[in-house]
Amino acid sequence: MLKENLGVEIPQEKICSLIYEYHKIARGYTRLYPDVAETLVRLKEKYILSVASYTQGCFTKSELVELGIDKYFSYFIYTSDIGLQKASPKFYEQCLKIVGKNAEDCVMIGDNYDVDILVPQKLGLKTVWIKNPLTAHQYTHLFEQEPKDMINLAEFVKLPEAIERILN
Structure with a gap:
């Protein structure tokens, strides 16, 4: 090319x-945002955690190792490895197949509202949008009011409670 x-x-x-x-x-x-490692420790105690990322797996896995957070995840699913884009429901269907779970038993957490929240919701996954102040402005046209299952990035430590509320 x-x-x-x-x-x-x-x-x-x-x-x-x-x-x-x-x-x-x-x-x-x-670098990790504040409270991420501590929050992952809490989540790992109660849930099976997986990475479902729109990235090159070979590079992202190394980054997770360097950050010391790879140990909290049981599954690593990257668009580059499975040949599907996150904008496609098939990506999430494949993720569910890999982890052996039904959509209603899973919560997708992400900061890209369009592909991390809207697409998995179509399949019945519960979702939590992490509102990142650096990128949130890109998604405001997609909703009239902020989603109820949203956490500001600065309040990441509240994620376990949000997941508990959603699953119960």
């Missing part, structure tokens, strides 16, 4: 190496 579009020919090994180096640099800036 580079040759066709830019007249540049770069061996695939070199491209992979450059991508890997980019991700190593980006991981240097990856």
Whole structure:
């Protein structure tokens, strides 16, 4: 594609190496928000936790390891690994199949309102929207009032109570 579009020919090994180096640099800036690790400890005591991410699995898994939070998750499902996009209900159907659960027994938690909340709700999953102040403005056109099952990112520590309320 580079040759066709830019007249540049770069061996695939070199491209992979450059991508890997980019991700190593980006991981240097990856950090946990306050209360995330402590909240994951509380959630892991009561629930099976899974990652369902719109990312490259090989890079994201390394980031989770470096952040020290991979140990809280039992399943790691990445769009790159299963070949489905989160905007497709089939992605969530595949996630449910992998974890061996029914939609009504699961809660999807995410900060991308359109693909983390609206799509899984169509399949019957319960959801909690994490309102991230850096990205929330992108989704305000999708609802007239804020969803009731929403937590501000700064109040992440309240997530276990929100899940308990939703499941009961």
